Amino acid sequence: MAYLKFKADKIFNGTHFLEDDTVLITDESGIIQKTLPANEAGDDIQQLSGIVTPGFVNCHCHLELSHLKNVIPPHTGLIDFLCSVVTKRDFPTEVIKEEIIKAENEMYKNGTIAVGDIGNTADTLDVKKNSKIWWQNFVEVLSLTDEKAEDNFNHYKNVADTLEKELLTSNIKPAYPAGRHRTSLVPHAPYTISPKTFSLINKASKDKIISIHNQEHPAEDELYKTGGGEYLRFFKIFGIDKSPFPITGKSSIRSVLPCFTNGQTIFLVHNTFMSEEDIIWANEYAAANGLKLVYCICINANLYIENKVPPIDLFIKHNCHIVLGTDSYSSNWQLSIVKEIEAVQKHFPHIPIETILQWATSNGAKALRIESQFGSFQKGKKPGIILLQKDFSASTRLA
DSSP states (O other): OOEEEEEOSEEBOSSSBOOTTEEEEEETTOOEEEEEEGGGSOSOEEEOSSEEEEOEEEEEEOGGGGGGTTTSOTTOOHHHHHHHHHHHOOOOHHHHHHHHHHHHHHHHHTTEEEEEEEESSSTTHHHHHHOSSEEEEEEEEOBSSSTTHHHHHHHHHHHHHHHHHHHHHOOSOOSSTTOSOEEEEEEOOTTTBOHHHHHHHHHHTTTOEEEEEEOOSHHHHHHHHHSOSTHHHHHHTTTOOSOOSOOOSSOHHHHHGGGOOSOOEEEEEEOTTOOHHHHHHHHHHHHHTTOEEEEEEOHHHHHHHTSOOOOHHHHHHTTOOEEEOOBOTTSOSOOOHHHHHHHHHHHOTTSOHHHHHHHHTHHHHHHTTOTTTSSSOOTTOOOOEEEEOTTSSOEEEOO
């Protein structure tokens, strides 16, 4: 058997840096064999400048919105951004599919190995059938009122069923032995899901991994506390003049997290305006009610939309399970986990790079329940081999 041998300035194994003189050995297909001191690794060692790391796990992306690249300008604020996405997302089918192809190829080249991908259409199906990336498909349900909750839910369930059936029965051999892609129905956000719709999603997602956009703007809490606020502008696009949601007098996370009672793993995405009190409450509530919370940071999207960073230090303080995502091309300059790592380090320079790399690799793999294959350099895994530049500005796929 032929082997590939990699030695770099640093080797990050998914949790920590290995000794400086370490060599990573894989077979020709990239399956991990072992790590050894350089003086025991023999000849034909590739000497590399930078950090060798497992492939990156992007836990939040909207691949189907790739055609919105450069369409919505930065720093519009979330409410105007949402209005733009709703009113500008209709493009010719051939343009949408062409941009999806480009974006998927970009993610693979820059080191992404697995993606938690949001969609409410099947536009990404053809690309995912042939992709070298592993996909967790989150089919987002949108239903503002109870009146049409079942019809809306069934529409998105049909999308999810189509994705799952087509991907599971495809005769294309998976690029990785982690199995075929996975699909689940998820709520979009507290400001787009009616109480009955939450109930339908809860029943359909027992023990599954789901996601929800959480506290991206202060108006989200105001909506549930008072029934007012800036989201009323968003609702008018749909012909709704007042808030369709119950007034609870509580923050949005305290209002909607109790909707889930079936042991789900819940990705809380963005969390840009999440308070310390809500973090403590959410963690305690989840622990007491059989839920697992994952905090997904998409820092460049937060900067693109609101020019604000999430409270990462609070997530660390309260031992939250942190992962990274890119969001979509409607809200980011690129779909690169490397650029997310770079941005986190720039705005939070006191956080060790080992910690940020762990969020981008093993934490993401554990959150998506694919750690048996991805996220770390352990014998028998095929996690991807990525060379990250020392300034964290770019990456190259090695295997």
